[in-house]
Amino acid sequence: SGALALGLAAFPAMAQEGGLDAATLRADAAALFEPIPDKVEAIRKSEISPEGHKITPEKVDLGRSLFFDPRMSKSGLISCQTCHNAGLGGADGLPTSIGHGWQKGPRNAPTAFNSVFNVAQFWDGRAPDLAEQAKGPLQAGVEMHNTPENLIATLKSMPGYEAMFKSAFPEDADPVSFQNFAHAVEQFESTLITPDGKFDLFLKGDDNAMNEQEKRGLRAFMDTGCTACHNGVNVGGQDYYPFGVVAKPGADVLPAGDTGRFQVTKTVDDEYVFRAAPLRNVALTAPYFHSGAVWDLKEAVQIMSSSQIGTDLTPDQVDDIVAFLDTLTGKQPQIVHPILPLRTEQTPRPAP
Numbered sequence: 001s002g003a004l005a006l007g008l009a010a011f012p013a014m015a016q017e018g019g020l021d022a023a024t025l026r027a028d029a030a031a032l033f034e035p036i037p038d039k040v041e042a043i044r045k046s047e048i049s050p051e052g053h054k055i056t057p058e059k060v061d062l063g064r065s066l067f068f069d070p071r072m073s074k075s076g077l078i079s080c081q082t083c084h085n086a087g088l089g090g091a092d093g094l095p096t097s098i099g100h101g102w103q104k105g106p107r108n109a110p111t112a113f114n115s116v117f118n119v120a121q122f123w124d125g126r127a128p129d130l131a132e133q134a135k136g137p138l139q140a141g142v143e144m145h146n147t148p149e150n151l152i153a154t155l156k157s158m159p160g161y162e163a164m165f166k167s168a169f170p171e172d173a174d175p176v177s178f179q180n181f182a183h184a185v186e187q188f189e190s191t192l193i194t195p196d197g198k199f200d201l202f203l204k205g206d207d208n209a210m211n212e213q214e215k216r217g218l219r220a221f222m223d224t225g226c227t228a229c230h231n232g233v234n235v236g237g238q239d240y241y242p243f244g245v246v247a248k249p250g251a252d253v254l255p256a257g258d259t260g261r262f263q264v265t266k267t268v269d270d271e272y273v274f275r276a277a278p279l280r281n282v283a284l285t286a287p288y289f290h291s292g293a294v295w296d297l298k299e300a301v302q303i304m305s306s307s308q309i310g311t312d313l314t315p316d317q318v319d320d321i322v323a324f325l326d327t328l329t330g331k332q333p334q335i336v337h338p339i340l341p342l343r344t345e346q347t348p349r350p351a352p
């Protein structure tokens, strides 16, 4: 794609031997990346809110309860937290997720942390924003296997939820709706951000936040061309590229059956095209790739170097890049597990 060609043409000159000059390194990095902000004040424009919408504590509180509530699934067993565990970097640590009825899903669960900064959601970008995204797993047969009707009946059966929706959406005549469910979940997710990793502290001016090896890794990450695709605040998550632009990885890593963005656009050029994975907290979220086939971050970097940039990195460069990727681990959100509203006789019972 055009963006790729531009990025590859724009490699900065290789750094000189010896220690890296922190000021130059920071200036080069600042042209490609941004630190994670301490707080997201408003959700960017979306279909529900073309002008963008401010985050309110009431919506976030509601969204937190919904995120942790397994009664949002048909079985009463599976919540967002099941597959986006807030204690495990926002992911589930499985190759591909296990959902309703112990069904194995087709893809690895990406972290829900910092997802508000991605250009679009899912490995193939098929949901434009987090609110649209939240409607997916709730209804997916292999995830929560619920229906909007049963969800609304469940929420309306509990006075605790009725009160929370009312205070989160005071203007709304009928606040308990599927749209508002999605909207509240989206607002909670936008609080799941991880500022102040070593890389952020370095970008913000602390020369000593990263050690020499981590700095060498950042230099190599920029100079070998990883940043053609992995850039911006999330070090990825901004655009789509063929997985295997130089050489296709084996079918274990890139299964033939999942054609990625082709399933969204039906354009031949989009076969095996995926969103460049956001690399924030990547050290916490093994296994890797949409197939979840690779457990070792070092191996994931080696696969990228042969499949995406077509150079064999030296073993030292690989180690340095992995050390740099470790600096993308930020301050994890500290969440108090919500006490969830009490069920009533009207609450639909768990069903197989």
Ligand code: HEM
Pocket (backbone or CB within 6 Å): 067, 078, 079, 080, 081, 082, 083, 084, 097, 098, 099, 100, 105, 107, 108, 109, 110, 111, 112, 115, 118, 120, 121, 122, 123, 124, 130, 133, 134, 137, 138, 142, 143, 144, 185, 189
């Ligand atoms: C993708 C949130 C429930 C498994 C995502 C993404 C978000 C998210 C934000 C996109 C992240 C990205 O693209 O970087 C939620 C919320 C849920 C929920 C709010 C509850 C309503 C679940 C459950 C499972 C699951 C229960 C497992 C059974 C996955 C998988 C993907 C994904 C496999 C990737 C799907 C693909 O790319 O096709 N989720 N999730 N999620 N989630 Fe969830």
Ligand code: HEM
Pocket (backbone or CB within 6 Å): 004, 123, 221, 224, 225, 226, 227, 228, 229, 230, 240, 241, 242, 243, 245, 274, 275, 276, 277, 278, 279, 282, 285, 287, 288, 289, 290, 291, 300, 301, 304, 305, 308, 309, 321
């Ligand atoms: C995924 C690192 C270069 C596009 C990944 C992942 C890592 C990574 C660790 C897996 C993340 C995860 O599963 O959570 C690197 C490094 C690079 C590099 C270190 C330089 C050596 C590139 C380039 C492109 C690219 C140049 C675009 C041409 C992608 C895509 C994915 C990905 C599309 C998702 C693949 C999938 O569908 O599973 N990268 N990357 N990467 N990267 Fe890179």
